[in-house]
Amino acid sequence: MKYSYVGKMPDKIKTYLKEDIYAKENPEYVFSFGGDGTMLKAVEEYLHLADNVIFVGINTGKLGFYTDFVLEEFPELLEKLKTKKYKLNQYNMLCYKINGKEKIKGYALNDLVVISPIKTINIDVYLNKEYFETFRGTGLILSTPSGSTAYNKGLNGAVIEPSVLCYQLTEIASINNNAFKTLSSSLILKKETRCLLKGNYEDILIVADGKEIKVDNVLSVEAKLANKKIKLLVKDNHDFLHRVKKSFL
Structure with a gap:
């Protein structure tokens, strides 16, 4: 078995893998500790390598929607991988x-955030090239179903089962009064819908999965599912709704 890992691997786990091959460049499995x-x-x-690698989450923290296993289960987990x-x-x-x-393309597993920590921004929202609304406020977040329990949930966005092929657009501190109106709720979009955000992007941050993307003179941001x-390895009895209940209720 060829493997690699991210995070801090305990010494005890290394002893279980002594007969396997550490292959940082071309692993079959990537462990996340x-x-x-x-x-x-x-x-x-x-x-x-996403088409060929399987991710395996080992939870050593408090909350993990992508980390089904704990350290004590590693011997049993290893047997599953080998068989x-x-x-x-x-x-x-x-x-x-x-x-x-410059033009930058990329992917996000959880979310893409367009935010201004300094001043109010105006963002024109287009869906499938058709004007939808002008948002005024702190920012917008586009999240996947699996990312709906992260930053999106803190903004009162919808929690969506990961098997549903959609994504959502959620507002961050919108301004609503007699002069300015926004939808003021999350908007759930089908997989094929393209979202285009245009605005006055002088002092903004664009963040994908918690990592800032540095781009000068941003004119627009496009996204879709x-x-x-x-591919993520999960327990045989994995249940997303049970995890949501256990984590938040």
Whole structure:
């Protein structure tokens, strides 16, 4: 078995893998030791191998929607990997394109955030090239179903089961009064819908899965749910709604 890992691997785990091959450049499995943030780093690092690699989350933190296993279960988990008797979930990613001084394309597993920490921004929202609304406020977040329990939930966005092929647009501190009106709720969009954000992007941050993307003179941001997926190993009894209940209720 060829493997790699992201995060801090305990010495005890290394003893279980002494007969296996550490293959940082071309692993079959990528172990993530930590929480969901560590898994996002693992996906970013091995995104170019997403079609061929399986991600395995080992939870060493408090909350993890991408980390089904704990350290004590590693021997049993290793046996599943070697016999290939395991359950996989596949999660669609968000694809985006930032148009500015340069054009940057990328993917996000959780979300893409367009935000101004300094002043109010105006963003014209287009859906499938048709004008929808002008948002005024702090920013907007585009999130996948698997990312709906992260930043999006803190903004009162909808929690969506990862098997549903959609994504959502959620407002961050919108301004609503007699002069300015926005939808003031999350907007759930089908997979094929393209979202285009145009605005006065002088002092904004664009953040994909918690990592800032530096682009000068941004003119617009485009996004939609991608065909690209990651494969994540989960427990046989994995249940998203049970995890939501356990985590938040």
